[in-house]
Amino acid sequence: MADGAVTVRGDGPVLFLLPAADLYARIDRVSSSAGRLGGAAPDPQRPAGSRLPVVGHRDDLLAAARTLLEDKGYAHITARDLVAASGTNLASIGYHFGSKSGLLNAAIGTVFEEWTDQLAELAMADPTASPVERGHVTWAAWLAGLAGKRRLLVSYIEALAQAERAPDLRRQLAELYRTCRLRVAGLVAESLGDGTRGDDPRCRAVATFVVAVCDGLAVQWLVDPDGVPTPDELLAGLATLWSASFPPDGNDSPGRT
Secondary structure, three states: OOOOOEEEOOOOOOEEEOOHHHHHHHHHHHHHHHHHOOOOOOOOOOOOOOOOOOOOHHHHHHHHHHHHHHHOOHHHOOHHHHHHHHOOOHHHHHHHHOOHHHHHHHHHHHHHHHHHHHHHHHHOOOOOOOHHHHHHHHHHHHHHHHHHHHHHHHHHHHHHHHHOOOHHHHHHHHHHHHHHHHHHHHHHHHHHOOOOOOOOHHHHHHHHHHHHHHHHHHHHHHHOHHHOOOHHHHHHHHHHHHHHHOOOOOOOOOOOO
8 A cells, every 4th residue: 555545444445545645646657658649648848757737737727728619619629629639638728627527618709818818908999989989899899700709609508508407517608707897897897987886886887788788699699690789789778878868969769758
């Protein structure tokens, strides 16, 4: 028995629980053997004799997860798919992300951040634009870019469908939305330019609305792309609604109290 192993006895077989370091060493030996047999090759970045997953594996796994989300979809990715695509090992998934689902959710999170950053840059590009104009630009840009995001959007919808029966997944997705709303609320406050803070309930409410519109447009586009308005049609419709609600003469439109 290996030094430091713990013996567990019960009614069934005797179990030997190895310390974590020894467990990783054995996984390394198995991974090396797999490489010699035509499986995944040993990671050249791992120092000789290293017993713990290389920290750099985190980025490799995230990149592989993103590629697989596009190619296979959330529901069909296995842990071995991730190992093969990243050139890492199963131990690294657990070490960095806790589980396969944790890794896939982290990859979705990075996509969320990228999309939010892109839309924020567009929305804030014109310093003279009004908050409403910035909202229009955001939604129009989102609509225009949906075709290039289709496969990742489908994976995201697959993840949402599983969240109801997977508490960890649900918590992780909820955290993604919280982070996104906080970022958008900060942009709303910045657009107002009157010293309002991003944690103001009004800014948070507007941020929730903005995110809801983006989500709704994406879902409708996925199932009926021909039925969703073009960016120009969306802007024209919003302009009409805005003009009717707030006429230039400052008087309320008919029916408003």
